[in-house]
Amino acid sequence: xxxxxxxxxxxxxxxxxxxxxxxxxxxxxxxxxxxxxxxxxxxxxxxxxxxxxxxxxxxxxxxxxxxxx
Amino acid sequence: xxxxxxxxxxxxxxxxxxxxxxxxxxxxxxxxxxxxxxxxxxxxxxxxxxxxxxxxxxxxxxxxxxxxxxxxxxxxxxxxxxxxxxxxxxxxxxxxxxxxxxxxxxxxxxxxxxxxxxxxxxxxxxxxxxxxxxxxxxxxxxxxxxxxxxxxxxxxxxxxxxxxxxxxxxxxxxxxxxxxxxxxxxxxxxxxxxxxxxxxxxxxxxxxxxxxxxxxxxxxxxxxxxxxx
Numbered sequence: 053x054x055x056x057x058x059x060x061x062x063x064x065x066x067x068x069x070x071x072x073x074x075x076x077x078x079x080x081x082x083x084x085x086x087x088x089x090x091x092x093x094x095x096x097x098x099x100x101x102x103x104x105x106x107x108x109x110x111x112x113x114x115x116x117x118x119x120x121x
Numbered sequence: 122x123x124x125x126x127x128x129x130x131x132x133x134x135x136x137x138x139x140x141x142x143x144x145x146x147x148x149x150x151x152x153x154x155x156x157x158x159x160x161x162x163x164x165x166x167x168x169x170x171x172x173x174x175x176x177x178x179x180x181x182x183x184x185x186x187x188x189x190x191x192x193x194x195x196x197x198x199x200x201x202x203x204x205x206x207x208x209x210x211x212x213x214x215x216x217x218x219x220x221x222x223x224x225x226x227x228x229x230x231x232x233x234x235x236x237x238x239x240x241x242x243x244x245x246x247x248x249x250x251x252x253x254x255x256x257x258x259x260x261x262x263x264x265x266x267x268x269x270x271x272x273x274x275x276x277x278x279x280x281x282x283x284x285x286x287x288x289x290x291x292x293x294x295x296x297x298x299x300x301x302x303x304x305x306x307x308x309x310x311x312x313x314x315x316x317x318x319x320x321x322x323x324x325x326x327x328x329x330x331x332x333x334x335x336x337x338x339x340x341x342x343x344x345x346x347x348x349x350x
Contacts, residue, residue: 053289074210083209085346086286094346101285 053095059118063091065109079108135192142189149185152178169237169249176233176253180226187222209281213343216274216282220267220340224333227260234258234325242318258325261332268294268335286346294339302331 066076066087073091077084081104089095090105097105099113106113156175160168230253237253240246266272268291275282305327313320 053293077209082284083213083286085210085213085343086284089286089346095286095289098285 053089054093055096056093057120058093058096059120060091060093060116061118062087062105062116065111065116066091069109071109076105076108080104136194139189139192139194142185142192145185146182146189149178149182153182166247166249169240169247169253172233172236173249173253176229180229183225183229184222209284212274212278212281213287216267217340217343220264220336220343223260223264223267224336227257227264227329227333230256230260231326231329235322238322238325242322254325257329261325261328261330264332264336265295265298268298268339290339290342290346293342294335297338298331298335301334302327305330 066073069076071079073087074084077087080087080101082101086095086097086101090097090101097117102113102117106116109116152174156171156173156178160171160175163171234254234257237250240250241254263272267275270276270279270283270287270291305323309320309323309327311320312323
């Protein structure tokens with residue numbers, strides 16, 4: 053499910069927005085487990101989910117995810 | 122205030138479930154004891170029926186004890202409220218519980234099916250024995266149907282139960298189940314070439330184990346995602 057090439061700043065962005073995993077999950081319309089696995093790099097979200105997360109955190113997908121060199 | 126009401130409601134529901142579980146455990150214990158007591162005294166169809174009652178009683182007893190443990194009194198309210206997530210999380214947890222319990226129910230039915238299969242292969246098949254052989258196979262079908270999201274609950278709450286992570290876990294679970302099923306079918310074929318009766322006897326096991334693999338793998342992935350991802 054995971055991919056070592058994908059880097060994530062989701063946790064930092066979520067904490068900056070003062071949201072819990074459950075809170076973000078609620079805003080993005082996914083389960084808390086989904087947020088947990090994306091934050092831990094176990095699950096690579098689809099483009100749609102990445103856009104949903106970015107919208108829920110009022111930021112951009114690029115600010116949340118990046119490619120590791 | 123609303124929180125207190127909600128907690129009281131949860132406690133009340135939990136107490137009701139616990140009482141039901143204890144009652145069910147008492148009835149199923151009586152069924153097991155009664156089934157064994159009758160089974161050792163009689164022969165033929167009556168013995169088969171007694172065996173079926175004992176097996177069903179044992180399965181229900183295990184389920185009732187599991188429910189009684191989960192709803193036992195004395196748990197802290199904090200633990201009770203911590204378990205309450207969004208309805209999406211609650212529904213997904215319920216599905217995972219189902220996928221853990223069903224393979225164990227199947228295992229209990231498998232024991233009965235093994236005995237019935239011996240009778241069927243000996244040419245002493247009847248409707249009761251056919252049913253006993255079919256039960257683990259039926260559960261072998263039900264578990265992958267739940268994993269695939271083709272059950273009633275998932276169809277009713279598709280937006281909550283069929284998210285992206287679920288689809289990913291589903292794919293992994295079904296791939297493993299398919300490999301197990303292929304392996305099991307190969308073994309059954311080889312057994313069948315050696316002793317045809319063994320090949321047929323192996324098939325309920327293959328179907329049940331294939332189905333159980335899908336459920337248990339899905340539940341395992343779900344628990345992993347729940348813990349630390």
